[in-house]
Amino acid sequence: MTNFAYLRVSTDHQDAKNQKLGVLDYCNHRGINALTFIEDTVSGKSSWRERAIGSILENAEKGDVIVAAEISRLGRSTLQVLEIMEVAAQKGVSVHIAKNNMVLDGSMQSTITATILGLAAQIEREFISARTKEALAKRKNDGVKLGRPKGESNLLKLDIFRDEITNYLKKGINKRAIAKLIECSPSTLYKWLKRRRIYI
Template sequence: MVNYAYLRVSTDQQDVDNQRYGILEYANRNSITNLQFVEDTVSRKVKWRERRIGDLLLKTMQPGDTAVFAEISRMAGGTLQVLEMLEHASNHQMHIHVVKQNMKFDDSMNSRIMAIVFGMAAEIEREFISLRTKEALAKRKADGVTLGRPKGKAETVKLDAHREEIMRYLKKDISKRAIAKLLDCSKSTLYNWLEREGLNKKKPKTAKATGTPS
């Protein structure tokens, strides 16, 4: 039997760390050892079968294996998807643990009922969050607050913290494509930063030596 822990990775590192810490603490309390972490960067709006969690449940996990999630809403973006995942796990004798709700799902009727309740609760919670966000934005707009990113160049950007590292790579003639991979950012982000810093100039081509035969 193999134990897996699923992390839905976001741009908020603190959120990711909280997921990891919560799962590890839960696993320790419930004697779930040798966790193999699976990280997924795809939005939960993408169907679960098309994400890494789909590969985990459909291809990797075997009967008797366990998957641990930080909370119901980390599993998928809607009630039906959550229920599909739980149904698949139940039909294949896989165990699902959800840390925040302190729940274990198996093939029992109680687990099926709880899956429906918590899946619906997560969806309702997201609807309320979306509604509150829209209402807050509407109020700010009504108050005359300009929404969106302010015009003009930002005083600081993400890559400013990596200036020395970038300069070191440039001096070593490492390609910009490779530098972007080393910094774990897109090429456009790197190019924009170089342009902003006046470092995006192409090197002049060295003229080939010419001469007349003697």
């Protein structure tokens, strides 16, 4: 029996961290241990069968467990969530949703609950998308230029670590080690140093 912790993450490091904490807290209370963490960075708009969740279910065996932080992490639409539930039920795999403290076991009650939660998440996404489009259209009509201005943006991702990075460099710490300390990739650090013209 394998216990999978499925994380569908964006490029935001904090997003992955929050999901992981939520899943770990849930599993500790449920006595689910020896977790195998699977991170999926593919857009939720693609078919669930093309994502890591599809691969997990394809190779899953009866008695396996899949834990997700939220129902919206399984699929971007109610239909996707219900399809995943159906395949999981057919294979004897239980799907746990940490945020709602629930188990999707293929029963009528869990199907109804999953449908409601999936619809709520889908509607919320559509409302956010509609509001964003309306706000952008209004700004465009008001003569505001949209998109990133030409040239260098005023604020870069690593600017908040500027003092920390320069102190590390002055102490002779190599760039790869610094990247690890501030939790970014070495290439991101190199690009930031080049754009900020920091040569120490």
